Amino acid sequence: MSETTLVLIKPGGVARNLIGEITRRIELRGLKVTGMKLMNAPRSTVEEHYAEHRERPFFGDVVDYLCSGPIVAMAISGENATKAIRMMMGATNPVEAEPGTVRGDMALTIEDNLVHSSSDPEAAARELGLWFPEGTV
Numbered sequence: 001m002s003e004t005t006l007v008l009i010k011p012g013g014v015a016r017n018l019i020g021e022i023t024r025r026i027e028l029r030g031l032k033v034t035g036m037k038l039m040n041a042p043r044s045t046v047e048e049h050y051a052e053h054r055e056r057p058f059f060g061d062v063v064d065y066l067c068s069g070p071i072v073a074m075a076i077s078g079e080n081a082t083k084a085i086r087m088m089m090g091a092t093n094p095v096e097a098e099p100g101t102v103r104g105d106m107a108l109t110i111e112d113n114l115v116h117s118s119s120d121p122e123a124a125a126r127e128l129g130l131w132f133p134e135g136t137v
């Protein structure tokens, strides 16, 4: 089923000039970019985005990190987009990510795992509302 999901390219990915490489892989897969913005993320948006992790010990660090430099927020649409993107990005901890995935090829640490992607369609709907309140194209 066609659906839309959220990808964030984190500050490390933007600093390493990986916007093009990550977007290239998504487009080659046959998925469509239906929203894209380079931005300094408002702290309040990042805190809401990671609300489910509020009690975890890394919450402050992950919020600080997302606010440490520009990020790219992307809406990605296509058949089973959420699952397809999750598989392409690889395991959250890059040392467990398969070669051929974005994290398996380009990241090494969980603190700087390059990208965030929505875990399921319900999370995608919530996160898209946060990052693209104006809607997507």
Ligand code: CMP
Binding pocket: 053, 058, 062, 092, 110, 111, 112, 113, 115, 116, 117
């Ligand atoms: P992300 O998919 O953006 O969702 C939460 C983020 O917290 C995760 O990727 C990691 O970058 C970050 N993080 C930092 N430490 C941990 C940890 N111990 N377990 C899970 N996520 C962590």
